Amino acid sequence: MRARSRGRPCGVPAERETLWPQVVRIFPLYEEYAKNTDRQIPVVLLTPQD
Template identity: 55%
Template sequence: MTDSPDPLVADHIRRFLETGGQPRPGISDLLLTTRGRRSGRLRRTALAYVRDAEAYVLTASAAGADRHPAWYLNLLADPAVTLQVGTGTFAAVARVATPAEAERLWPRVVAAMPSYAAYREATERRIPLVLVTPAPLEPAGATASAG
């Protein structure tokens, strides 16, 4: 697994691991692992999230940059991801929020991380929201082929 090459994100990952998933008091953080769309390597980044029922809502803000973050492009290519929330890790599936979902969720995202409002103003691109839900469990024996 390769951690983000961004020194700030790499430090965030280190603090997440050292604190059992609580690097920033009052902010919900998780670790997202995607598969690199070109390299095929597992790539890990730290992100803030809000919950919406069983979904973890992630904001592909790239701090207001005019390009999408690499983790977002990776999960578009392969939506099978891994999340670490606190000390627990589980397989999950990611999808981009629909426009109606994003409109409903955006105020909650900004309430949790007010900097996202400034990021939205700083870029002309639409900042996507991503819904990540635990992967369905396969029944025992589901991988065995019949016949």
């Protein structure tokens, strides 16, 4: 199923800190990838569009 959505990066560090544990719980490989890179993996929030 496809749905139209608009993405936005987490704008505040506190928001990302709250969401990151949820992201790695859903997809644990992100945590492993984060350990092997110097960059911060972006967290993007999707909002459904009509």
